Amino acid sequence: xxxxxxxxxxxxxxxxxxxxxxxxxxxxxxxxxxxxxxxxxxxxxxxxxxxxxxxxxxxxxxxxxxxxxxxxxxxxxxxxxxxxxxxxxxxxxxxxxxxxxxxxxxxxxxxxx
Amino acid sequence: xxxxxxxxxxxxxxxxxxxxxxxxxxxxxxxxxxxxxxxxxxxxxxxxxxxxxxxxxxxxxxxxxxxxxxxxxxxxxxxxxxxxxxxxxxxxxxxxxxxxxxxxxxxxxxxxx
Numbered sequence: 001x002x003x004x005x006x007x008x009x010x011x012x013x014x015x016x017x018x019x020x021x022x023x024x025x026x027x028x029x030x031x032x033x034x035x036x037x038x039x040x041x042x043x044x045x046x047x048x049x050x051x052x053x054x055x056x057x058x059x060x061x062x063x064x065x066x067x068x069x070x071x072x073x074x075x076x077x078x079x080x081x082x083x084x085x086x087x088x089x090x091x092x093x094x095x096x097x098x099x100x101x102x103x104x105x106x107x108x109x110x111x112x113x
Numbered sequence: 114x115x116x117x118x119x120x121x122x123x124x125x126x127x128x129x130x131x132x133x134x135x136x137x138x139x140x141x142x143x144x145x146x147x148x149x150x151x152x153x154x155x156x157x158x159x160x161x162x163x164x165x166x167x168x169x170x171x172x173x174x175x176x177x178x179x180x181x182x183x184x185x186x187x188x189x190x191x192x193x194x195x196x197x198x199x200x201x202x203x204x205x206x207x208x209x210x211x212x213x214x215x216x217x218x219x220x221x222x223x224x225x226x
Contacts, residue, residue: 004155032213043117043204043217044156089155093213099144100169101215103155 023090117218138207
C-alpha cells in the first residue's frame with residue numbers, strides 16, 4: 001500500500017529554469033509534509049516542509065505547495081542550479097503517527113547546463 | 114554540531130551470515146529511527162525508539178532483525194540470518210522529541226551474496 005507516491009522517477013531541467021517535482025498521497029490523516037534531498041552515498045537531508053494548515057511555504061529558491069483537496073503537493077525550485085541535481089523524496093506524517101515518516105519512491109532531478 | 118554517525122559504510126556478506134550496524138545520533142536527540150532503503154525505493158521505517166523504548170517496530174521482520182538502543186543514545190541493528198532480499202542501504206536518523214524533521218546518517222550499504 002503506497003501511501004505516498006512520486007510518479008515521475010526522473011526529471012531533466014535546463015539550468016536557470018523552474019523545476020517542479022510532484023507528490024501524491026492517499027492517507028487523509030497526513031498533516032505534515034517534508035521534502036528531502038539525497039546525493040549519492042549520502043543520507044537524505046531535510047529541505048523544506050509544510051503543515052496541512054498552510055497551502056504554501058517558501059524558503060529561498062524552494063517553494064512547496066499543498067493542495068489538500070487533491071491530496072497533492074509539489075516542490076518548485078527557481079532558478080534551478082547544477083547543484084540541485086539529486087534525488088528528491090517527498091515524506092508525510094501524522095500527529096498520531098508519533099513523527100513517523102512515510103516516504104515516496106523519489107524523483108531523480110538532473111539540471112543540465 | 115556533529116551529525117548522525119553510522120558504521121560500517123559498506124558490508125558484503127553471504128546469505129545466512131549475520132551482520133550488525135551501529136548508529137550514534139545527534140547529541141540530545143531523544144528519537145532514533147532505522148530505515149531500510151532498497152534500490153529505487155524510498156526509505157522504509159523499520160523501528161523507532163524514544164530514548165531507549167520502542168515506539169514503533171511494526172515493519173521490523175522480527176524473525177531475523179533485532180535492534181536495541183543502549184542507554185538511550187547509541188543503537189545497533191542486527192540481521193541474523195541474512196537473506197538476499199536484505200541487500201539495501203540501512204539508514205539511521207534522529208530527531209528531537211517534538212520535531213518532524215529527521216537528520217540522517219550516511220547509511221550502510223549491505224550486499225548479501
